[in-house]
Amino acid sequence: xxxxxxxVAVAMALLLLPPLYRIVKGPxxxxxxxxxxxxxxxxxxxxxxMGYAADRADMYVDxxxxxxxxxxxxxxxxxxxxxxxxxxxxxxxx
Amino acid sequence: MSxxxxxxxxxxxxxxxxxxxFAVGTLGILRFPDPFTRxxxxxxxxxxxxxxxxxxxxxxxxxxxxxxxxxxxEAFILLSNPTATHALGRAALREGLRPxxxxxxxxxxxxx
Numbered sequence: 001x002x003x004x005x006x007x008v009a010v011a012m013a014l015l016l017l018p019p020l021y022r023i024v025k026g027p028x029x030x031x032x033x034x035x036x037x038x039x040x041x042x043x044x045x046x047x048x049x050m051g052y053a054a055d056r057a058d059m060y061v062d063x064x065x066x067x068x069x070x071x072x073x074x075x076x077x078x079x080x081x082x083x084x085x086x087x088x089x090x091x092x093x094x
Numbered sequence: 095m096s097x098x099x100x101x102x103x104x105x106x107x108x109x110x111x112x113x114x115x116f117a118v119g120t121l122g123i124l125r126f127p128d129p130f131t132r133x134x135x136x137x138x139x140x141x142x143x144x145x146x147x148x149x150x151x152x153x154x155x156x157x158x159x160x161x162x163x164x165x166x167x168e169a170f171i172l173l174s175n176p177t178a179t180h181a182l183g184r185a186a187l188r189e190g191l192r193p194x195x196x197x198x199x200x201x202x203x204x205x206x
Contacts, residue, residue: 001098001154004106011113018120030129030186034136037178038123041171042116045144048151048167061163068167072174079181083188
C-alpha cells in the first residue's frame with residue numbers, strides 16, 4: 001500500500017507543473033492567482049498523501065490544515081487588495 | 095491486489111479517480127482562453143479531486159481521530175475553494191475584464 005501512496009504523491013508533484021507554467025506565463029494577474037490557488041490545493045492534499053507514504057500522517061494532517069488556512073487568507077487578501085486598487089470606491093461606483 | 099485487500103483497493107481507486115480530476119483541472123488551466131474560463135477548472139475539478147483523494151485516505155484509515163481530522167481538512171477545502179474562486183472572479187470583473195466570447199456577440203441586447 002505504501003507504493004500506492006508514493007505513486008500518487010509523485011503524480012501529484014508532476015501535476016504541480018502546469019499551474020506553475022500558468023503562473024509564469026499568465027497574461028493577467030488573475031491567471032497567476034488562479035494558478036497559485038490550484039498549486040495551493042494540490043500541495044495541501046499532497047502533504048496528506050506524503051504523510052501516509054512516510055507513515056507520519058498524524059503530523060502531516062496538521063501541517064496540511066495550517067497550509068490550507070494560510071492559503072485561503074492569502075488568496076482573499078490579495079483579491080481584496082486588487083479589487084480596491086481597481087475601483088477605490090467600489091461601493092458607489094456602480 | 096491480494097495483499098492490499100478490499101479496503102486498500104477502494105482507497106486506491108478513489109485516489110486514482112481524484113488524480114484524474116486533478117489532471118483534467120491542470121489541463122483546463124493550460125488550455126482555456128481567459129481568466130473567467132480558467133476559474134472553472136480551478137474551482138471545480140480541483141475541489142472534486144481533493145475531495146476524492148481525501149475520501150480515499152479516510153477509507154484507508156478507518157474510523158479514528160485521524161480520519162476526523164482528514165474530514166476537517168476536506169470540509170475546509172470545500173469551504174475555502176469556492177470562496178477564493180468567487181473572490182477572484184469578482185475582482186477580475188470589477189477591474190473591467192470582459193468574459194471571453196467566440197466571435198462578436200450575436201445577441202444585440204447582450205450587455206456590453
